[in-house]
Amino acid sequence: MKRVGVFLCWCGSNIAGTVDVGRVAEKVRLLPGVVYVEENKYTCSEPGQASIMKAIKEHDLERVVVASCSPRLHEPTFRRTLEAAGMNPYHLEMANIREHCSWVHTDREEATAKAFDIVRMAVAKALRNEALQPGRISIEKKALVLGGGIAGIQAALDIADAGHQVILVEREPTIGGRMAQLDKTFPTLDCSSCILTPKMVDCAKHPNITLYTYSELEKVEGYIGNFNVTIRKKARGVDEALCTGCGLCQTKCPVKVDSEFDVGVGKRKAIYTPFPQAVPNKPVIDKENCRYHKTGKCRICERVCEAKAIRFDQEDTIIEEKVGAIVVATGFDLFDLETYGEYGYGLYPDVISSLQFERLINASGPTEGKIRRPSDQEVPRSVAFVLCVGSRDDQKGVSYCSRACCMYSVKHATQYREKVKDGRAFVFYMDIRTPGKAYEEFYRRSSVDYGVEYIRGRPSKIYQKGKKLVVRAEDTLLGRPVEVEVDMVVLAPAMVPKHDAAKMAQTLGVSYDGYGFLNEAHPKLRPVETNTAGIYLAGACQGPKDIPDTVAQAGAAAAKVAALFSQDELTTEPMVARVDEALCSGCLWCKPVCPYKAIEAKTITERVAGRTVTREVASVNVGLCQGCGACTVACRDGAMNLAGFTNDQVLAEVDDLLADLRPACGV
């Protein structure tokens, strides 16, 4: 039996004032395994700890029980004490006789009896404590950033500046994301492209960043520090090394289709770059619309290209990379506005979305910044901005608030009033949410200085009347219905996760909520980590947010990655699950209950009765296991056990506690 030393703390009078510590000491002395008992006034103090260290040496102690406050307070402290004395720190058990005893009970007899019970359970557990070593796993100091919007760009730059290699994968032909589609940003109204493009260029030029655009993540295997990722670089149809970005091919291409970047209010060619400041500034051939790919005729771009860079038969390339961390920054889509049939989106050409309005108002957009009605290209003399389309709607939309729409609608209304001096801007709102710095002031200015008219009420119907659109709503502040005739309506759709967010989450092995937003590890304290170690979140893929919050989150994710990469090896939690392979039947019912996907099947070979057999057993990745123990309960024959809280230990605590109980009926 292991030699246990028990150190009872008075904690001044916090414990000793209620618990008869000496009495407890007397009884503890009689417990099996206990070879040394000591009382201290303040065990956590320097002299107290020194006393423990001295006793360990002088009495050859193999296990230590400290009966004092909650282990949640001082377990790390006393573990360090044991380590300093040359003992494995996991040979410590604590008995909580303060928070759970002396502080909450008043009867001295009862408190003393309970304190003894608590200590005896700790002794029973300590006798079965094993020496635990933290695991170590290697770390590949290269990060993968998924998504080249402002979140991905910022995260990539921060990680690269910290001295680590970054691979930035973007599905579109260019990085820039949503911010590249915007005209001006609230509340300062600075030009979005002007602040974004320098960062885009930095990304392209940074020696530590490798850019894969027009590329998608296909597969992720492995775990923190050791991810194996497979990236599909789609065929652009253009040799990037030769292309000079002159743009002649785009000018000459005879095919015009709706531009995705312009959200349908502008056109592009079949060979195109989404916008002039694209990074990389190399075009892409849209195979579905390219005349040559469809009919075998044309090839004008090939003829005019002086660099001879056109490659119609280019194939996708598969790239395999090993990375240590992944930052997910895949952004958002907008709520499908056709759900609100009563608003006429898709039916009336002058009912547009806020993103389409951004493209109209953008100086480098399809109308060169002039606000024009899609139907007749006239300047609208009145515009209605409708908020919360899709958001805050339990019936037809999503329940949450989309966070950024109030501000950008205020911005749109302000910009409209700037450009069309005699125009009227109406904002139909439920609430105006302006939580950020200078946001409220911006909103005030829109009303006071720019004369934007705010109507508190959710429109019930929008319909065409001649050349006008009628917005019918209730003005809830006045308490009466209103009908407003306008030339154009701009709807603010809820920000929703990307259409394939769930599939991406499954590829990565991260969890997502009912809406499809990726789950952070803890809603308050761990906003950029996920429950999958080594995978971090930044930006709107985690939840709707504006640019300042996105950039902050991207920096936070980068800091987490930098912290991870600051070590050569990752020390992992020692109180992890482990498999007794001799017992394990390979049923793998443990696997589905693990929140961290830390359990896999493993094939082992054994010699049994003169022959070699192979069979499958469960295997725990100690780098991923966080020690919850759910697998140990799924395991029926106890092959799976949890270090620090083994089946043996818990049963010993129960058995020892109740050992002296006489059945009350006197049998």
Place this chain on the structure above:
Amino acid sequence: MQPRKSGGFENMAESASRPEEARPAETRPAEEPGAGWEPVIVGFLCNWCSYAGADSAGTARMVHPPNVRVIRVPCSGRVNPRFILRAFQRGADGVLVSGCHPGDCHYSTGNYYARRRLVLLKRYLEYLGIDPRRFRTHWVSASEGQKFADIVREMTAEIKALGPGPKAKLGELV
């Protein structure tokens, strides 16, 4: 080897008033129920929420009965139903299992599995003839010290009225 006491507190008033005669080795509840008999309740508390909740009851000095003996587990998902029956089998008069509120599990899903098992177990133990009031399951968060204290108070009173646990009717273990 004689265990030693560190010095420095012999002058405390308590040590002077310690009675000299040895008390019996076990300070267990009296053998006959009713003669000041106190139930013993085994509590499995998850480290991150419920154990911390019990701690916060302590920090706030919320007085409650001393009948619960806490066994710390990392997660309510670690609580094997066998532990619960073992406690009853060995003589516990009541068993309490408490974890984080669903959705708040430190390990994200442990308490969801615990919930399924515990809901099934509650019905099953009652089916086996164990009074359901003896087995209580709760969600107590780290800040719910009051809730913990209330649970202990209620449970102790209820089980005290019920009398000794199922072991009394089953006979000796060996």
Place this chain on the structure above:
Amino acid sequence: MPRKPMLDIERMRSAEEALRREARRLLADGVVSVFLGHEEGWDGLAVPSFATSPEDAEKLVWNPLVAPHLAKYLLDRLAGDEKVGIVVNGCGSLALERILKDRRFPRERLYIVGIPCTGILDPARVADLPPERRREVLETGRAEAGLFLDRCSWCDVPNAVVSDILVGEPVAEEPTVHEYPRAARLEAMSLEERFEHFKDLYERCIRCFACRNVCPACSCRECCLDQWEPLWLGRATSVPEQQMFHFIRAFDVAGRCIRCGECERVCPMGLPLMDFNDKLLKDIAELFGVERPHVPTDVEPLGRFDPQDPDFEEGAE
């Protein structure tokens, strides 16, 4: 409505012929190295048979007494990679699926012959009949419901759920609403009455482990009940230990029990063991919305959860 079990002796006889043919072929062609089936044992019982040659295959039977499940014998054949043939009816295929879903035997090594079934008799009940009555039942197939295995009264798997070849015409499946009268009967009693009922059971149990040994859901390499460290279960057959034994047995298979009732059928002391399992099946069906809790699936009910699961605290979902 629970289906009414019945015997079609003609159909069984032709199934038997086809089974022997198939087993002969498999063994002769070397497709399988052993075929698991039944043969006639003493006193007319159908006992497990392990045919290793075409001649052995002649002994295989398919008759109203083929009650024992064969799936667990696969655990004796884990070594090596020769293929094993096995014959199953509906409930036998559930037992086989249980072994397969528990990953205890590789599907690739199996050649499964499925035989549709409308009912099998309980051999013990048949053995209790006077000889002329017994002969009449076995030859004509005219048997009252009470002679059948308990599981036939609720069976909703007349056709094997997994097979490589089917012998005989499939039986029409009837949708069944599953009820658990054994559990309901006990639920209607008072707490004390139930306690006494089970205490009586514990006292009569001799811890022979026949129930565990026959159970297809109990297939661990080393059973926790046989372990010493930790000592989950003391060896003494005292009432508290027996309570623990039956608790661990029932709760370990909870969610995986196929409701075959073999545990009860093989118990030498006639203990009503399905009182335990039926209750868990009933509650799992009710609580977690599992319509057919006795059918093995890829993730069993206690290995998954729903955020909207029933809770024991108000408003906790």
